[in-house]
Each structure stands twice: as structure tokens, then as C-alpha cells.
Amino acid sequence: MFFLIALAVLVLLHLYLWKRLVRDVSRTRRWRLVGALALVAMALLTVSALALPRVIGIDAARWLVWPGYLWIAVMFYLFVALLVLEVPRLVLRLRDRGKPVDESRRLFLARGAAVVAGVAAPTVVGVGMVSALGAPEVKRIAVPIRRLDPAFAGFRIAVVSDIHLGPILGRAHTERLVRMINETQPDMVAMVGDLADGTVAELGRAAEPLRDLVSREGTFFVTGNHEYYSGHQQWITELDRLGLHYLRNERTQITRGGASFDLAGVTDVTGESFDDGPDFGAALRDRDPAKPVVLLAHQPVQVESAARDGVDLQLSGHTHGGQIYPFHHIVELQQPGVSGLSKVDDTWLYVTNGAGFWGPPVRVGAPPDITVIELR
Template sequence: MSTLAQDATIAAASIAAPAAAHRYLYLRLVKDVTTSTRLRRAGRTTAVALTVLVPTGVLAAQYANPTRIAWLAWPAFLWVALAAYLLMTLVALELPVRLTARTLRRRSRSTTIVPKQTPHALVVQQGHSGATSMMDNTNTRKAEDASSQLLRRRLVLARSVALLATGTAAATTGYGFHRGLGAPDVKVVPVALRRLHPSLDGMRITMASDLHLGPFFGRSHTARMVRMINDTSPDIVAIVGDLSDGSADDLATHAAPLTRLSSTHGAFFVTGNHDYRHDVDAWIATLADFRITTLRNTRALIKHGGGAIDLAGVTDVTGRQNHDAPDYDRALDDRDTSHPVVLLAHQPVQVHQAARHKVDLQLSGHTHGGAFFPGNLLVPLTQPLTAGLTTIDRTQLYVSRGVGASLPPIRVGAPPDITVIELRRQ
């Protein structure tokens, strides 16, 4: 398929999916709950406007200057989050609502059936046409009343479902934004390593991943994160990828508080997949100005007391598309195996290569802990761990939920975190 055809397919999909979703929302939240022609027309117009808003906001957030499109990104992604929970709630209620509506129809039909008449009654009716006409009118009125009652019950049901879905979605989205944009949790996770020198017992590596500087996370977000990291008294600071959703030219001032990071042995950075959406070299140069060392398929020997560890870092797997592929041999070979090695790698899936090189501990981010349902169900399809600590082929893997959030910036059931990895002798 040609590039032009691929772009056309992506563009069509970016419109088709929001269009289908907004049509469903219009049917359930507007058409089903009102008989007013004016309100239905307004609902259709709103659905069309929101269908255009969503892809416009997404594209602007990816390619435009993040500092200038907040006015568009905020309503677009606020609605994306709200619409997602509206859809999930309405789809979950779809089956019970349909069963209830079917029951109402059956009851309505049973009340409009004309009772079976006896032959005597038929004879009487044949002789009394006026009485027959009166009975017909009565039955017609009963049918009309039953139909009207069915319509009222269906409206009550549809409105109840719409209110329940809207309330649930609004409450969940509000909480999600509050948690996603709020202060991260600080977690202390002890990790036992083989061959760790006694003088390194208790060494603290404070890690933060997925800052996602952009339209939602700016300078104040970075400054708060730096204060919280410094409060943990780190020996090493590790920033594990996805620093920004924009270019260094646009967002360097948002990242500037990183110059105030304080630790015994310095701050280190590895690239994430979002960092390759813009000029990654410009970001690496900017971080160097902020006294942050980028481990680009290399390692640093950290000496502390009478012991040492190797702190290695590899580029993200997305780097392959940008002539910056992860090189585990370069980062991990020819090292002194008498002391442990800690690897910084943005994506947890990179642990399989780390295990082949006998890495003791890999620190990763990328997953956001699933961020919000159903993300927690999707992450395991591509990553070996969503969040927390595990061991894979004798290599320990810790995955942070990150301090920022991708778009939309909401967190439900997966709060952001700064993690202090406390090294312990095994």
C-alpha cells in the first residue's frame, strides 16, 4: 500500500470511529429520551461538532506547539474521557435495558387483547349494533391508553439510563482528571540484588517516568516532581523515558526545573517512544544543559563507599525507526561481573533482552499502570508487567506507573507514582 493510501486509510478511520461513537451516544442520550424535534436537531448538530473536535484535538496535541493549543486540547480530551465512560456505561446497560423494554412491550400487548366473547354475547351484539360500536370504541381507547402508557414507560426507562450513565461518566472523569493531574504517590520498594557490596546496602534510586510535558503538564508539574524527588534524598535519579509530547524548542522552559534535581551520583535519562515524535537529539542536548546524563546504549560505573554498580541504559524500541535502535551488547558487554548491573529501559518488554545479558534489575515505565479501564486489560497484550515488581528469567523487573499521563490525562485505579528503589543485599 502506498504512503498516500495509508494516510487516506488512517484519516478515514480517524473520522469513522468518532462518527460511529457519537451516533450511538446521540441515539441513547438524545433520541431515546425526548420526542422534541428541536432537541433532537440540537443533539444531531452537537454530535457532528464533537465528531470533528475529537480528531482535530488529537492531531493538534501530536503535531502543534503544546503551549499554544491548550484551549483546544482541554475540551477535546475532556470530552474524549467523558465519552469513553459514557460508551462503556451505556454498553454495559444495553442488555438489561433491552430485556426490560421487551418485558414492557409484552405487558402492553397483554392488556390490549380483546376478551374472547361467548356466542350469546355475539347474538346480543348482532341485535344491538349500538352496543357493539360502543365496545369497539372502548377497546380502541384501551389500546390507545396502553400505547401511550408504553411510550411513557419507555421514556422513563431511557431517561433513567441516560441519567445513570451521565452521572457515572461525569463522576469518574472528574476523579480521573483530579488524580491524573494531581501529585503522584511516593513508593519505597526494597529490591535485593546479588553481589551487592555491603556499603551499597540501602542505596536509593529514585525513578520517575512518563512526565509527558505538553498541553496538560507544564513547568509547575515538573517543579513539583523535582521537589518530591529531592525529598527522598536519592543517591541516583532515573528518568525512564517519555519526557515530553513536544519539541525542546517549545517545552524546554517546562523542563527547566530539572536543573534543581539533587542526588549523590547524578541524574540519568533514557529515551521513550514519545521522545521520538520530535527531535530527540535536541532534547538530549537540552538535558545535558540541565546536568542530566542520557544513557544512550551505554552505562556509567557508580562507585559508592567500597562498592560499585553499573547503571546502564538503552534506547526505546521505537528508536529502530529513527536509526537509534537499542544496543544491548554495547550497553552491557565487557563489564565487571563482580558487581550488579541496573538497566534503565523505557518499555517493560525489553526485559527479555536484559535477561539474556544477565541484568540484575531493569527499571521501566511506559504502561502508566494501565491508566484507566480498559487500559489495564490491554497492557498485558504487549507488555510482561503492568506495574510493580516481578522476576523474569532471573532478572528483576520494576515498572512504575509514571508521574504524568498520556492523552487524555486521567488516572482511574492506577495513580501516578515516584518510586524509590532501595537496594538491599540478597
């Protein structure tokens, strides 16, 4: 069903672009045919970029993925620009209602809109590529935690999520993230899901630098939805081999001197379809309510259960901060937080933009980040 809906949207978008960028701006059948064939080719390229990595492998499909994903971004912003330009077109149409159609003016306006959209879309995508492929921003956020023992004042948790190793992001991306995280000298590293878009056989080498993460308490991780699409059990085994600690609906104590707080983790909600769903009861039952608890959960929406169970702070990713403006408005309809720090009842929720991207190597209005959470 998802594939059929996505395919229908793709077809409708290309039909709209053909109407506005080909039919409305050309006078001859020949040029309309050329434009139609070009858009059909781009549509097929898009489908290939989305589907072929799972069929022929990531390495073999890499040369298709770059142009296919970039066209998705350009296509989207062409649509947005042309949609905005529909407003003045409609105003002029209403003003001239009942008058004979001036074909030369209609052609001039159609070509003008095509030029504006044709310049704006690649420009926005180009700026977004620089943001997506550049080094993540290092954010530092202080969070006050109830019942936190003074021994943990200033305790730093480096949060990283949505690394999305795949056809575009590889080992060099992981090496840069590890270097940047280690430079923050964290007390602990929290990876909150969506490490890779492929199997360990395809991307295991790209993930290997994670073994070089350095912190006093170590690196803890939970699954995201993309782990389940990529073979979650093999990735759990691989990350364990690299020295990372998996929190599967469980918790551990972080101690300093005679003080401690609970660190818990739950699986992603997508795990329910793989007999591996989140279990807050297992993760939080029988704990000492006098001690604070920090929870790792991939999706912000899981904070609703966390708040009911008295969690002090939930660390999440998944949203990419919207990744491509204005998608954050759609994400807001699904998640209680899109980016940054917020509060749900008595539970703090921090959502990182993530350190990678999914699909187009483009970020507009949502730069990648690594966040250092300092407990107060």
C-alpha cells in the same frame, strides 16, 4: 493507518452516543437534530485537540486541548456506563419478546439509562482529574539484588517516568516533581522516558527545573517513545545541557569505595523507526558477570531481552499503570508488567505509573507516582 483507525473508532463512538443519548430519549426531530449537531461539534473538538498542537503550536492550541481532552474521557465513560446498562435492557427485551412494544416504558428506560450515564461519567472523570493533577504518590520499594556488594545495601534510586510536559503540564509540574524527588534524598535519579510532548522550543523552559535535581551519583535518563515524536536529538542535547546523563545503549559503573555495580540504559523500541533502536549487546557486552546490573528501559516489554542478558533489575515506565480504568487490561496484552514489581525469569522488573499523563488529564485506578527503589 493509525489515524484512520482512530477516526473510525471516534465516529462509531459518537454514533453510539447519539443513538442512546439523543435518538432513544427524544420524540421530536428538532431535538434529535440539536443533539446530533452537539455531538458533531464535540467530535470535531476532539480531533482539533489531538491534531492542532502539532499544527499551530502548543500555546495557541491550549484553549482547545482542555475541553477536547476532557470530552475524550467523558465520552469513554459514557460509553462504558451505557454498555453496562445494555445488559438489563437486553434481559428485559428477551423477557418481553413477542409482546407489543410499550413505547412509554421504552422511553422511560432509555431516559433512565441516559441520566445514570450522564451522572456517572462526569463524576468518575472529576475524581480522575483530582488524581491526575494532584501531587504524585511517593512509593518506596525494596528490591533484593544478587551479588550486590554490602557497600550498596540501602542504595536508593528515585525513579520517575512519563512526565509528559505539554499543553496542560508545564514548568510548575516539573518544579513540584524536582522538589518531591529531592526530598527523598536519593543516591541516584533515573528518568525512564517520555519527558515531553512537544519540541524544546515549546517546552524547554518547562523542563529547566530538572537542572536542580540533587543526588550523589546524578540523574541518568533514556529515551521513551514520545521523545521520538518530539525530536529526540534536540531533547538529548537539552537534557545534557541541564546536567543529566544520557545512556544510549551503554553502561557506566556506579562505585562506592572499592565496590561497584553496572548501570545500563537502552533506547526505546520506537527508536528503530528513527535509526536509533535499542542495542542490548552494545549496552551489556564485556561486562563483569560477577557484578549486578541495573537497566533503564522505557517499555516493560524490553525485559525479555534484559532477562536473556542476565540483567538483575529493569526500571521502566510507559504503561501509566493503565491511566484510565479499565485500560490496564488492554495494556496487559502488550506488556509483561503494568504497574509495580514483578519478576521475569531471574530479572526483577519495576514499572512506575509515571508522574504525568497523556491525553485527558484524568487517572482512574492508576495514581501518578515517584518511586524510590532501595537495593538490598
